[in-house]
Amino acid sequence: MAKKRLHTKSRFGCDQCRQRRVKCDEKAPICSMCKQKGHVCIFSRIGPRMRPREDCIHFPRPPHGNICQLTADVSSSVFQGSQSARNYPTPGSTPPQLAISTRSRELELMHRWGARTSVCFSTKRNLHVRDLVARKALQHDYALNALFALASIDIACSSEDVTRRLDYGRSALQYQNRALIGLSNVLCDLSPANCDAITISSILIMVCTMVQPLLRLNQDNNNPEVSDIVLSAAVCVKGISAIIDISDQWLRNGPMHFLLYQRERDLSVPSWTTFPIERLHSINRDECSGEVHGLFEDAICQLKQYIDLDVSVVPWLMTVGQPFRNELQQENSMSLLILMHWGVALETFNNTWWESFAGRRIVEESSTKLLSRGNPWPLPTTWCRQYVGLQG
Numbered sequence: 001m002a003k004k005r006l007h008t009k010s011r012f013g014c015d016q017c018r019q020r021r022v023k024c025d026e027k028a029p030i031c032s033m034c035k036q037k038g039h040v041c042i043f044s045r046i047g048p049r050m051r052p053r054e055d056c057i058h059f060p061r062p063p064h065g066n067i068c069q070l071t072a073d074v075s076s077s078v079f080q081g082s083q084s085a086r087n088y089p090t091p092g093s094t095p096p097q098l099a100i101s102t103r104s105r106e107l108e109l110m111h112r113w114g115a116r117t118s119v120c121f122s123t124k125r126n127l128h129v130r131d132l133v134a135r136k137a138l139q140h141d142y143a144l145n146a147l148f149a150l151a152s153i154d155i156a157c158s159s160e161d162v163t164r165r166l167d168y169g170r171s172a173l174q175y176q177n178r179a180l181i182g183l184s185n186v187l188c189d190l191s192p193a194n195c196d197a198i199t200i201s202s203i204l205i206m207v208c209t210m211v212q213p214l215l216r217l218n219q220d221n222n223n224p225e226v227s228d229i230v231l232s233a234a235v236c237v238k239g240i241s242a243i244i245d246i247s248d249q250w251l252r253n254g255p256m257h258f259l260l261y262q263r264e265r266d267l268s269v270p271s272w273t274t275f276p277i278e279r280l281h282s283i284n285r286d287e288c289s290g291e292v293h294g295l296f297e298d299a300i301c302q303l304k305q306y307i308d309l310d311v312s313v314v315p316w317l318m319t320v321g322q323p324f325r326n327e328l329q330q331e332n333s334m335s336l337l338i339l340m341h342w343g344v345a346l347e348t349f350n351n352t353w354w355e356s357f358a359g360r361r362i363v364e365e366s367s368t369k370l371l372s373r374g375n376p377w378p379l380p381t382t383w384c385r386q387y388v389g390l391q392g
Helices: 015-020 032-037 067-084 102-117 126-139 141-158 162-189 195-215 226-246 248-252 277-287 290-308 321-329 333-349 353-370 378-387
Strands: none
Touching: 015 032, 102 126, 102 141, 126 141, 126 195, 141 162, 141 195, 141 353, 162 195, 195 226, 195 248, 195 353, 226 248, 226 321, 226 333, 226 353, 277 290, 277 333, 277 378, 290 321, 290 333, 321 333, 333 353, 333 378, 353 378
């Protein structure tokens, strides 16, 4: 009887080797074939060797909390959220070699970080953020790759040239892939020595997860729905929350204290009273009933609380809970309307480049669904569009 032939096909090879139908050695973040050819190496399929070991939990003197559960949240949420939001340009084609050397590209990205991208956490503490993230990036490769990924996205967002946008969008995917794999491997050993770098990297990856798909790099219009992008970002926010929960005392006693735990009222941003919050409540009363009415009331009130407290509205994605996110995934009209108002708050209140870009895009794409649904949706939808500078 003939012996069964052993399987030698690469199951988790990179996109480039799979497209060229050659065997990939699966050496992340850059396989040997792509390294030899000088190609951008992207893994859309992540194999078990690239994932963090769930049984490897070695937290030295954790501050508090259910560590096993929180660690599972971190390793699954940050990883899966980022993976599900990925948007690979022009499927079926091999990404071209970078037009300039990697070293020159990375010097450009580091300069971009210092000149503009660093205003991604706070416009008022950007010097502190710029220097802190750069220091941690020089100490940890995964943080450096997360920095390069976000700087690439920043350049792509501000570029009007399609070719340049595609080029830097692809660079962002490469660096994000490296950062994600590196971060996954160190989550098992969260400690006072690396909690700052891990927290920073997770936030940068969350921003990439939200903004990169909104660049709409796929030329065949095979782009994810805005609701899917938001849901993926919510999963990442869950992972970041778990990291901060685990390392709360360590973060409070370190350089991240000024970023995470100190807030100053910015009087330059508009007041919540300029938002038609009562109109949201009124539409919800008229259009929804039963459990779903209460669900949306809670979401509206929670959004208002974030604005009143003058804190980032990004965590609202996790606060609203899975039932609201389920309605959003089904494109319920009221959930889309609330999401649009969240987009307005995101675009308006923190004045960071990525929140402005993401908020505007979320309003723009959500509004196209509601404008065609008849009353009462067009009036509040038009208000959201005009508030972020879009034509009504």
